[in-house]
Amino acid sequence: MRFRTIMIAAAVSSALATPALAHRMWLLPSTTTLAGTNEYVTVDAAVSNDLFYPDHMPMDPAQVSVWAPDGSEGKLENASKGRYRGTFDVAINKPGTWKIGMNRSSIGGTFKVGTEEWRVGGRGRPAGPPGAPGAGGPGAGGPGAGGPGGAGGQPPRMVATVADIPANATAIKLSESQTSYAIYVSSDAPTKGVLTPTGKGLEFDPITHPDALVSDEEAQFRFLIDGKPAAGVKVTVIPGGKKYREAEDAQELTTGADGVLRIKWPVAGMYWMSASAEDNKPSDKRAQTRRMSFTSTLEVVAP
Template identity: 40%
Template sequence: MISIRHGALAILSAAALLAVPAGASAHRQWLLPSATVLSGSDPWITVDAAVSNELFYFDHVPMRLDTMTVTAPDGSKGEIKNGTTGKYRSTFDVQLDKTGTYKIGTSSDGLMAAYKLNGEAKRWRGTAAELATAIPKEATEVKLTQSSRRVEVFATRGAPTKEVLKLTGQGLELDPVTHPNDLVASEPAVFKLVLDGKPAAGLEVVVVPGGNRYRAATGEMKLTTDAQGAVTIRWAGAGMYWLEATSRGGKSSVPNAERSTAYVTTLEVLPD
């Protein structure tokens, strides 16, 4: 296996999670903001970032902060403050110094390969630029997977705005009909998923309320996007919810590679 720099390894650790079935008892990657709807003259939030077996409980590994970004309501680049990474979680602060909705998150895009060399099974992870020299010419049964993942949350100071909700047209993205910071327990929410800017029909969307460590049943909901890529979520009550959508297939930018994409967010549902 080739050597991968620390920064690239941090990115690829997220992509590796794409191989884990969402509905299984498995590691899940998440961001957890201390609040998502704020007011006042100088509001801040603290965000936990981790990968765990049980949602919002620190029991596995931290998410790295190397690629974490903040987008302010006007589209400008914000910053994470007081970032630190411990044994089980990373944590950082964001100052909401502008009115409107912020987007906080990270994305990854990498390659995974499985092949045989002299009859021995081998695996490799890296970037498209490294691919040409990473796998020996004598390798057989080469299988490539291009994996991308987007993990993000939203927080609003004052009235919700839509600038940060604009689509990039790349990968799997959330195109919310209901604003992600305007959720209440008694009202269903409608979200659309788009893949490369087009409606992602037939995707499985998993929604799980937090705190499942303390419940006999996880409360997990499995939904499927309709022809417009939309799902309607009826909340079980107020609280934090984890949402993941995954897609396999579609056109890869790497020849002969299968494609796997995922989108993850945490949503705060407020009481009536």
């Protein structure tokens, strides 16, 4: 699997990196189950509060990758980005289970120069006092141009990347952020090739196949951290269609000692599921802590 390291300036990324905020990123496939290898799945991609109601920000389909059941790379077709919603098609032209989504890794945090606190990476925080350049640019106004507390007197309080942290920084606190989002679509019999764990970070290792979920059957999903069953992973499960009921009806669940999450589905439908965990074992040694999340959209059929 490829890990894309990107700058964390995008609003989409900030929604992913901070699950506590209500804005949620989501991919919504038209179906997860297809007969034959002659079919397409069409996917909506957006960021919004309510699932799956696109009313806030589109997600750029360019961020999305496709993994075919045999491990080869699939293709996005007809990608477009609208006002509220990105959309794309994928030809599901090989039998088995496909994965559509993204993996991202980034580092952010804080440091001090003298007594002033600086941030690394953009998390929606204002770039700085008046006169500072736009968010996170390492160019003019950054440490390279005058330096923190430099001659300008009103430096911005943010640098774009870890590489921009000046030599005289103190109290450096950095956190690695690994986020992934995946949806699964099966043609004919579901397979598990695209679900093979890599042994890195937080991973989804389902016992119940994600394309074989039924509302009257409990689903069992194992979560792994660095390849080992992860106890105590917090998982939020939310049915789509909040507009048509009184409450969000989110379930806040936790994996057991065996790393297994057990989910009962209140109704059939499309669900958003997001798991998150934190530890102090970042893969990047410059960071002290690691925040991980795995998010998926799951289709649960009526019995």
